[in-house]
Amino acid sequence: MTLIIALAAMAPGAARAATIGLSFDSTFGQILDGTDHFTYSGYADSNAFEFVISATGGDFNKTSTGFGINAPGAGDDTDALDNGLVNESMRFAFDTTAEVGVKVISLEFDRMTGSGGSGTDQALISFYDDSGSLDNTVVVTNGNTAGDDKANFNGVDFPEQIFNPGSYFDISVQDGNGFGLEMFEFEVSVALYTGGSGGGGGGGAVPEPASACMLAAGMASLLGLWRRRR
Numbered sequence: 001m002t003l004i005i006a007l008a009a010m011a012p013g014a015a016r017a018a019t020i021g022l023s024f025d026s027t028f029g030q031i032l033d034g035t036d037h038f039t040y041s042g043y044a045d046s047n048a049f050e051f052v053i054s055a056t057g058g059d060f061n062k063t064s065t066g067f068g069i070n071a072p073g074a075g076d077d078t079d080a081l082d083n084g085l086v087n088e089s090m091r092f093a094f095d096t097t098a099e100v101g102v103k104v105i106s107l108e109f110d111r112m113t114g115s116g117g118s119g120t121d122q123a124l125i126s127f128y129d130d131s132g133s134l135d136n137t138v139v140v141t142n143g144n145t146a147g148d149d150k151a152n153f154n155g156v157d158f159p160e161q162i163f164n165p166g167s168y169f170d171i172s173v174q175d176g177n178g179f180g181l182e183m184f185e186f187e188v189s190v191a192l193y194t195g196g197s198g199g200g201g202g203g204g205a206v207p208e209p210a211s212a213c214m215l216a217a218g219m220a221s222l223l224g225l226w227r228r229r230r
Helices: 002-010 027-032 209-229
Strands: 018-023 037-044 047-056 059-063 066-070 089-094 101-110 122-128 134-140 150-152 161-163 168-175 180-189
Touching: 018 027, 018 037, 027 059, 037 180
Parallel strands: none
Antiparallel strands: 018 180, 037 047, 047 089, 059 066, 066 180, 089 168, 101 150, 101 161, 101 180, 122 134, 122 168
16 A cells, blocks of 8 residues: 555656746736846745846836836837847746756747748747756747747647756847737646756656655565565
């Protein structure tokens, strides 16, 4: 019985995943407003994790029409990421010592026009592993998903992206006049932890310490029963 319980605890569905959506055009955007560096903390199962969100080229800026970066100086499009006065970008760094992994579910943009041709709005998402090496890039346009400017990382629309502590990704302007950011949705789970980082595929479930102890106890019980029967 002990062994059965332990194996059930080690099953991939045993760990409770946390699915989180950060809405930049609502309250969360207001929290970031006027800053260039913010740490978002949360829990997956009993494991604490952190996302460090930082701006390059200015401060985060939330207005009634969108969310972007406000570069210092006159004439900047304050509610968008653009390359007008400076090259603006955002970084999401998975900064934690917890043994949990992160799966990027989707990123939704705002005011991205055109079908991705030269001169139309294009977002570049660059994924890096925990050593700072470029792992994968994705270019998002309004035409990627039939007129929508949402990037779904489901392995169909865009490659699945799963990361472990120390990894990060950048959002920058590939082409066009720029765009705003609306939503970042991700999942955090111990089942996604692989002991390293990287995108494009997930790791298997990692047993928690309590599960490992139960498994050891179950194996010892079976060994004792086998010896008594001999």
